[in-house]
Amino acid sequence: MGRGRHSGIEATLKAMQVAYVQYNPAYLDVEQNLKQVEALLEGIEADLIVLPELFASGYFFRSRADLEAVAEPIPDGPTTQWMIDRCRQTGAVLVGGLPERDGDRFYNSAVVVGPEGLIGRYRKVHLFYEEKLHFSPGDLGFQVFEVTDRKGQPYRLGVMICFDWYFPEAARTLALQGADVIAHPSNLVRPDCPRAMPIRALENHVFTITANRYGAESNGHETLRFIGRSLICDPSGRVLHEAPPEGDQVGLTEIEPQEARNRRITPYNDLFEDRRPDCYRLS
């Protein structure tokens, strides 16, 4: 089964191993950060690994020049290439955030890669705070990719980045497109997300994997503190794994993606079939 875009697949999935990586990257030191993530992943056997937003570059850019120094084309830049190399060695699918350069535009992007290379990219739709000074808003919408685990079993993977959690339409759009799992690379600074993600998982009946960083970064005028607390939630809203606010951690757990497929709540109710778009006013 190829690793292309969404097409119909059977609900016969078996358990797979999923993980987040929480760590504290050094500002602009891509080489060092990739080495650090490589060390954290040593010996980890997983089908899907989610890395934080802007995981190898750092987040709180002090200037356009700093962003330009680390922004990369996809897939030829060092971060995507490093990720592809990791996938080839381990068979895993990796999702991670990076500053994308496309001509004279910059996007806060995340890539999905596997052993065969780039599977897809997502450009952050809801930019947070000073990201608006540096990045163009995402122009690719929300996408679900059909990927395979190491046994070759396909599942559907949606991607959103950090502040997208605040907009329930993001996770909803991914779930309506058939996502079983939502990968959520993050650099969270507000404390509310770890309370909200179990609800995003519950109301959409999907698995969510939030990979956050910890530590602090200054742009020269202001310091942002990142809250850690990466977490994995199941479709009933249970937290399967949660990291502490500080400290490196690879959170690894087993999930059954097919659990996300049955959205029946009672013999009379189905979470998606019971929706009433004719009654909703969303704009």
Ligand code: ACM
């Ligand atoms: C965020 O979107 N990085 C808070």
